[in-house]
Amino acid sequence: MSKIKVGVIGASGFVGAELTKILLNHPDVEITGLSSMNHVGKPLSEVYPAFTGQYDLNFNNNATVIEQADVLFLCLPHGESENLVKQCMDQSKKVIDVGADFRLKDLDLYKEWYGVDVEFPALHEQAVYGLSEMNREEIKRTKLVANPGCYPTSILLGLYPAISNKLVAPGSLIIDAKSGVTGAGKALSEGTNYALKNEGFNAYKVATHRHTPEIEEKLKLMGAGETKVSFVPHLLPANRGILSTMYVDILDGIDAKSIQNIYENWYEDEPFVTVLKAGKLPDISHVQHSNQCQIGLTIDKRTNRLIIVSVIDNMQKGAAGQAVQNFNLMLGIDEIKGLSMVAPSF
Ligand SMILES: NC(=O)C1=CN([C@@H]2O[C@H](COP(=O)(O)OP(=O)(O)OC[C@H]3O[C@@H](n4cnc5c(N)ncnc54)[C@H](OP(=O)(O)O)[C@@H]3O)[C@@H](O)[C@H]2O)C=CC1
Numbered sequence: 624m625s626k627i628k629v630g631v632i633g634a635s636g637f638v639g640a641e642l643t644k645i646l647l648n649h650p651d652v653e654i655t656g657l658s659s660m661n662h663v664g665k666p667l668s669e670v671y672p673a674f675t676g677q678y679d680l681n682f683n684n685n686a687t688v689i690e691q692a693d694v695l696f697l698c699l700p701h702g703e704s705e706n707l708v709k710q711c712m713d714q715s716k717k718v719i720d721v722g723a724d725f726r727l728k729d730l731d732l733y734k735e736w737y738g739v740d741v742e743f744p745a746l747h748e749q750a751v752y753g754l755s756e757m758n759r760e761e762i763k764r765t766k767l768v769a770n771p772g773c774y775p776t777s778i779l780l781g782l783y784p785a786i787s788n789k790l791v792a793p794g795s796l797i798i799d800a801k802s803g804v805t806g807a808g809k810a811l812s813e814g815t816n817y818a819l820k821n822e823g824f825n826a827y828k829v830a831t832h833r834h835t836p837e838i839e840e841k842l843k844l845m846g847a848g849e850t851k852v853s854f855v856p857h858l859l860p861a862n863r864g865i866l867s868t869m870y871v872d873i874l875d876g877i878d879a880k881s882i883q884n885i886y887e888n889w890y891e892d893e894p895f896v897t898v899l900k901a902g903k904l905p906d907i908s909h910v911q912h913s914n915q916c917q918i919g920l921t922i923d924k925r926t927n928r929l930i931i932v933s934v935i936d937n938m939q940k941g942a943a944g945q946a947v948q949n950f951n952l953m954l955g956i957d958e959i960k961g962l963s964m965v966a967p968s969f
């Protein structure tokens with residue numbers, strides 16, 4: 624079988640580099656181009672010396688990379704993708720957009736939270752939200768995937784069985800999440816400066832983070848109805864990983880064992896989601912560098928709350944790994960191909 628020609632737009636960024644690393648080990652892929660804005664003409668190894676002596680390719684411009692590939696991954700800042708996706712689709716390419724431009728179906732909400740005007744609404748209608756475990760069949764049929772945000776991936780996977788099986792009263796949910804600093808991308812601002820953040824730990828964008836409408840919109844599709852979430856992200860002094868904790872009121876009459884069983888059965892056949900045995904809790908170090916999500920459940924009998932703890936690697940299941948999972952689905956390839964299943968980090 625001839626290899627699939629793949630280009631990475633914005634390969635000079637953290638997610639683009641992580642994707643390039645994954646794609647290099649994907650047996651069905653030939654990387655035909657890597658693009659950047661400020662590094663065109665320079666080799667990948669100059670920006671990421673880890674590639675030295677292993678693999679190299681000069682960064683090219685977007686138009687050339689699009690032309691030479693059949694499938695494009697876009698790893699760009701918000702608002703930069705829409706135009707380029709239009710160019711890709713006009714040339715009949717398949718696209719996985721890792722940024723936020725196509726995640727929200729409600730375009731008024733998108734404008735409100737991102738401050739970006741939509742130029743091509745029909746493209747937004749076409750896009751399928753790429754939470755692989757939720758929309759697998761639609762992803763297989765689409766030409767445009769909107770890869771989910773990193774926080775929403777961990778949160779939605781954690782809540783999916785409880786919401787879909789109506790185990791909890793969605794009402795208003797409390798979500799408390801922590802992300803490693805790679806979540807902020809390569810262009811480190813003062814907010815993620817090592818000297819300022821190492822040994823520190825802070826909440827940010829409390830109840831104002833742009834992932835809030837994405838979480839609410841997708842929870843509704845899972846059956847939650849009109850739900851509001853109080854979402855509080857924190858910056859963790861670690862490179863990678865997201866740990867999200869969700870607190871939800873259990874509906875009367877549902878016991879701990881049933882909830883545990885429903886979760887375990889729901890994800891039984893999922894290669895990238897594991898529900899831990901009762902009493903066990905996940906740790907970001909158990910999923911770093913892999914495409915895994917691990918979920919631990921606790922029933923707080925005193926308050927009648929289900930407390931769900933969900934962990935992922937923001938660069939893998941939260942971005943590049945899930946993007947390749949969606950690529951495999953779109954191209955009819957085994958879903959796990961090229962993806963790291965287990966990657967102990969210690
Ligand atoms: N980091 C994470 O954990 C996650 C990130 N995402 C999303 O993925 C996207 C990329 O994030 P991340 O890699 O972290 O960000 P980075 O800031 O690390 O990288 C963005 C890259 O985009 C390139 N770029 C910007 N504009 C253009 C353009 N017009 N054409 C070509 N290249 C361009 C820049 O290239 P250059 O420097 O060469 O100009 C830069 O290297 C964002 O939308 C982000 O929100 C999603 C989930 C998780």
Ligand SMILES: CC(=O)N[C@@H](CCC(=O)OP(=O)(O)O)C(=O)O
Pocket residue numbers: 721722723771772773774802803804805806807808856858
């Ligand atoms: C730690 C940190 O700063 N994280 C980023 C979110 C990660 C990200 O890149 O957002 P998308 O998934 O929407 O693309 C933030 O809070 O803005």
